[in-house]
Amino acid sequence: MARSLVIKVTAGADGPERCNQAFTVAAAGIASGVPVSLWLTGEAAWYALPGRAKEFELPHATPLEDLLAVVLSGGTVTLCTQCAARRDIGPDDVIPGVRIAGAPTFVEEITAEDAQALVY
Template sequence: MESSKLLIISTIGQENHEKATLPFVLATASQSLDVEVVMFLQSSAVVLAKKGEAEKVRAEGFAPLGELFDTFMDMGGKLYLCSPCIKERDIAPGDLVDGVQIGAAGTLVHEVMSADSVVTY
């Protein structure tokens, strides 16, 4: 497969375990095919990047989200969190797992324009 970049935007958090897990399933599958993957979490999805929160999400038929999250990061995935979304939820940078980055609309626009494909959840 030719080198390419996929941007995944997710807005679903712990309120729906299956929809919270699916973006990470796609991300890790894409990484296994040597696709560069960038994820941007918005809305309630930002909570998944708090220490210990992804481990609470388990969707029937899928690997636990905590494992998928770790695999995504270990395989070099880039993960951005919506800065207004974390502020709204009183999430401090120290509450977040290692390796995540905080971005606003400008960051998202840059990632959208530089990606070969964009998928939203």
């Protein structure tokens, strides 16, 4: 089995280049056949909501909504439990396919054999 990639993105519109880089790497991993888990934390939590990724703008970058669709099509997208709670986001609010989970699940994923964790 291929090495898995766990990507935590903490930036949103407040750090557009970091945010876009995380989504780009996650989508590239999916396109390459790598198992990918993308964690939306901090300001990136907003991109778990319908329509929010469409609002993201960064010149010369693939649209965030397209990158998110790629990751959802072949990987796992998780919204941090605490980040969701701080923003009053519940399970019924998120895009279909996005799960809400916390630190124990993140730790389990990043400590799995052959896992590579990246934080943006």
